[in-house]
Amino acid sequence: MIYFDNSATTKPYDEVIDAFTKVSKDFYANPSSLHNFGGKVEILVKQARKQISELLHVKENEIYFTSGGTEGNNLAIKGTALQYRSRGNHIITTRIEHPSVYEACEQLQQLGFEITYLPVNKHGLVELNELESAIKDETILVSIMHVNNEIGSIQPIEEIGKLLNKYPKILFHVDHVQGVGKVPLNIHQSHIDFCTISAHKFHGLKGSGILYIRNGIRISPLFSGGNQENKVRSGTENVGGIVTMAKALRLTEDKRKQKVTEMIAIRDYLITNLSSIANIQVHTDVNAAPHIINFSAIGLRGEVIVHALEAESIYVSTTSACSSKQKSISRTLQAIGVIEKIAEGAVRISLSYENTMDEAIIFMNKLEKILNNLNDVMRDTK
Structure with a gap:
C-alpha cells in the first residue's frame, strides 16, 4: 500500500499508540479529582503542556487543549466575535480557508457580523496591500491559514503579523493545522494571537488538538461547564490524547529536521x-509546502482517478477530506483562477516523512497507465 493522503490524516506512530494504551490503562482517573490518583493524572497533563509549549516556543499557560482543528478554529473565531463585539463586528479572512474557518465566518455573518473574504493571487497568496485596504475601524479579527490544505501555498504570516501589529485593536488567528511539523512558524515573531493545531495531522490521535492563545487575550468560551483549561474549554480532558500529542509533536519535529x-x-x-504529462495541469507552486501536490487531469474527474489508484492500493484524495464527499468544485482552485472544467479533475497528493522516493516512482508509473487507459476508454465511447 502507498498512502499519499496524509493531509487528511496521518498514521499514528507506534510509540503514540503504545503510550495511549499505557495512559488509558494505568492513568484513567479524572485529572480534576481531589484524590492522589487524579493528581497523578493531572501531572501528566501538565507535563504534556510543558513539552508542547517548549516545542512551540510559547508559554505553558498559552496552551489550551481542544478536540482538534475544527474546534480550535471555531473557538478562536466565534470566541473572539462574542468577546469583542462591542469593539466591532468586522472579520477578515480569505476565500481559501478550511471549511471550519470559512463556515464559522458564514455563521457569524448570519448573526450580523460583516465578513470580508480576501482574494488570493494565482499562487494562492494574500496580497498585503489588499489586506490593509480591507481593514476598518470595526475590524476585530483577521483569520488566515498558514499552509493551504489543498494546494500547499504558504501565506506570508510573519509579514501579515507585522502589518497587523500596527492595529492593536485587531486580533490575528492562524490555522496552523497543515503547517505544523512541515513548515516552521515563529508564533511570537509573527505577532499571532491565536494558533490552531490538530494532533492527527502529525501522527498523533484523532480527537486531540491545541489552541494557542496569547497571554492577555480574553475569549468567550463556546462550552460552558467545568473549570478545565482556565474556563476557556470546559470538559474532562482527553488525557491519553493530550499526552500522546506531545510525544507525536516531538517525534515529528525530530523527523522534520532529519528528513524535510x-x-x-x-x-x-x-x-x-x-508537469511532463500531456493534459495534466499542476496547481501547486514549487515554493509551496513540502508535502502537498495538487494537479488536474484535464477531461477526467478527480474521483475517477482516486478510485482507479485505489484499485492499485494507492491512496490519494480530491480536495480537503472535510469537503471531498460533497463533490463540489474546490473554492481554493476557483480562487486561484482554475476554470471549473479543469478543477473537476483535481487530485491531491500529500506526503509524510514515512513516504519514499520509490513510492513516488511507483505512483507515477501507475498513474500514467491509468491515465492512458481512461483516455482510451473516453476515445472509444465518442
Missing part, C-alpha cells in the same frame, strides 16, 4: 513528472 530535504526532493520529483 528528502520530502522536498519527492515533492519536486512528482511536480516535475506530473
